[in-house]
Amino acid sequence: MVLFLVFLKRMFFILLVISLMSFLRDFHVSSCDEYCPDKPVFNPSRLVVKYGDPVSVTCSIRQSYQDYFLGLVNFMGNHTTNGTTILWEVENMTEWRTLTKCCHINATHYCCCSKLPITVYKPPDNVSISFRDHSGPLLEGHQYTLQCEVYNVAPVENLTVTFYRGQTALGQLQSNNTGKKPVTEIFTLNINTSKEDDGVQYWCEAELELGPEGPQPPLVLSSHQRIRATVLYKPQLLVPPHPDQITITEGSPLQLSCTAVGNPSPSYTWVLPTIQPPALQQQCSHHQICSF
Numbered sequence: 001m002v003l004f005l006v007f008l009k010r011m012f013f014i015l016l017v018i019s020l021m022s023f024l025r026d027f028h029v030s031s032c033d034e035y036c037p038d039k040p041v042f043n044p045s046r047l048v049v050k051y052g053d054p055v056s057v058t059c060s061i062r063q064s065y066q067d068y069f070l071g072l073v074n075f076m077g078n079h080t081t082n083g084t085t086i087l088w089e090v091e092n093m094t095e096w097r098t099l100t101k102c103c104h105i106n107a108t109h110y111c112c113c114s115k116l117p118i119t120v121y122k123p124p125d126n127v128s129i130s131f132r133d134h135s136g137p138l139l140e141g142h143q144y145t146l147q148c149e150v151y152n153v154a155p156v157e158n159l160t161v162t163f164y165r166g167q168t169a170l171g172q173l174q175s176n177n178t179g180k181k182p183v184t185e186i187f188t189l190n191i192n193t194s195k196e197d198d199g200v201q202y203w204c205e206a207e208l209e210l211g212p213e214g215p216q217p218p219l220v221l222s223s224h225q226r227i228r229a230t231v232l233y234k235p236q237l238l239v240p241p242h243p244d245q246i247t248i249t250e251g252s253p254l255q256l257s258c259t260a261v262g263n264p265s266p267s268y269t270w271v272l273p274t275i276q277p278p279a280l281q282q283q284c285s286h287h288q289i290c291s292f
Helices: 002-026 278-283
Strands: 041-043 047-050 055-060 069-073 078-082 085-090 099-105 111-121 126-131 143-153 159-165 168-174 183-192 201-208 219-222 231-237 255-257 260-263 289-291
Touching: 041 111, 047 055, 055 111, 069 085, 126 201, 126 219, 143 159, 143 201, 159 183, 168 183
Parallel strands: 047 111
Antiparallel strands: 041 055, 055 085, 069 099, 078 085, 099 111, 126 143, 143 183, 159 168, 159 201, 201 219, 231 260, 255 289
């Protein structure tokens, strides 16, 4: 009789577990209480994993809840239960999921759950920079659009792109795209050119910031393709605004110099007093230094 009662007790427990397993599999996750006391605890509490890498996480409840059923919801891979702890393992994380839940359920079907936020990331394949709808030299005083293209990155909302002029940061941009799968995103920045930009290099940098649970320091990929700007600007004379008066004895030689900057390089034309023969004016054209 005693053995029969023990058998019945074990059968009841087995049926209860099977019933709870079926319930856990079929119930709506949203119906589970996430604000209950002593809810299951994930370790780590947040998961950041590179796409294709292995995963190992535990979920535990208090020892006093050992008669409760403990299970996972919305998970891939394998899990093993040892008393009040579940070990969840994935050999290769190949789903762009964002959440898994660990729940314990009692005999009255009361469900208490904890969330495990999951970030699956993929570093960019490449970063490139170019001018949008423009090629060739730039003109001084005009506006142009730099574009930085980041290829096949996830999650793009965690990406920060910085534009540089030489070693000077021009601005930082982030995406509004909240999708979790890899995308190719183009970031743009408007610039106004000046003659000081002639010869400088423009480039961009992509930083994937995943928080303290992610790679430290954050993943950074810079553009290997840099743009060396050629800016065309009008000549500017490099002479004092009020040059000193020159006094010279009649018949003595005179040498004058004129300096200017510009792109393309400026040419020079000397204009002499009208009392001088016209031939002297032609002689000094396109020279920085002219002798008389």
